[in-house]
Amino acid sequence: MGLLEGKKLLITGVLTDSSIAFHAAKLAQEQGAEVILTSFGRQFKLTETFAKRLPKAAPVVSLDITSDDDLANLADQVRQHTDTIDGVVHSIGFAPQSVMGGNFLAAEWPDVATALEVSAFSLKSLATATLPLMSNGGALVGLTFDAQFAWPVYDWMGVAKAAFESTARYLARDLGPHGVRVNLISAGPIRTTAAKSIPGFEKMEGGWPERAPLGWDQTTAEPAARGVVALLSDWFPATTGEIVHVDGGVHVMGI
Incomplete structure (x- = not known):
């Protein structure tokens, strides 16, 4: 019996087969879950292509996470495939x-606002929609x-991630009475499509395998x-508001 036997999941963010979201969907299916993916716009056909590469x-x-209409219609779209879901992955x-x-220092508010909306407020949007x-x-x-x-180089995306982590804690508070746990994975640097779009990403990942007590492979x-x-x-029934580090142990190192 798989770890997720009988569970039904909604997973966002599958754009390539190198992404964390794709690997999560693959492993979830291997552990017995039914998976539904989301995508939008020009990326939709790309997601459909990789959806066929799952087991x-x-x-x-x-789902365009910034679209009020898409968020309002999300539950009805999912109900075309299942009446309920047991888990959601925000990627x-x-x-x-x-x-x-x-x-x-040079960043202007409209672009910062975009980063905060898509990368932080979206967690609340997805939570309430599902x-x-x-x-x-x-x-x-x-x-x-x-x-x-x-x-280095992460700049306002780092600020957005700080807001994202804080949002997760408040959601853990407000969704707990509904029986919904909210937790995050803090992954080390992985050479995904998203990471490669960060100017100077190599400065963030530089030396990570050497600093990690367990070592670190940026390619998987x-x-x-x-x-x-x-x-x-179901192995974390009483855990919410937590950040689990999957980074080879770099987060505990002083240098």
């Missing part, structure tokens, strides 16, 4: 390059990059995906 082809529903983030790569589907409780799992530090998302699957399972 079992997964349906894809439309959504975006910041204009003008607010990263050493542009912290709550009607989690009548029996469930788990909301998001992905972060340790926001307690000021990383599977360790982080395993963490996501674990938090979606």
Whole structure:
């Protein structure tokens, strides 16, 4: 019997087969879950392509996380495939390059606002849009990059991640009475499409394998995906508002 046997999950952010979201969907299916993916716009066909590369082809529903209409219609779209869900994976983030790569002081509010809306407020948007589907409780799992530090070149995306982590704590407070757990995976640097879009990303990942007590492989998302699957399972029934580090141990090192 798999770790997620019989569970039904909604997973956002599958754009390539190198992403944490794709690996989480793959592992979830291997552990017995049914998976529904989300995508939107020009990315939709790309997500459909990779959905077919999962162990079992997964349906894809439309969700632009900044669209009020898409958020309002999300539950009805999901109900075309299942009446309820047991878990949601938030793997959504975006910041204009003008607010990263050493542009912290030069960044302007409209671009910063975009980063905060898509990368932080979206967690609350996704939570409230899917709550009607989690009548029996469930788990909301998001992905972060340790926001307690000021990383090279991350700039306002780092600020957005700090807001994201704080949002998760408040959601844990407000969704707990509904039986919904809210936890995050803080992954080490992985060479995903999203990471490669960060100007100067190599400065963030530089030396990570040497600093990590357990070592670190920037080329695979599977360790982080395993963490996501674990938090979606019933093995953490009393854990919420937590950030689980899957980074080889770098977060505990002083240098």
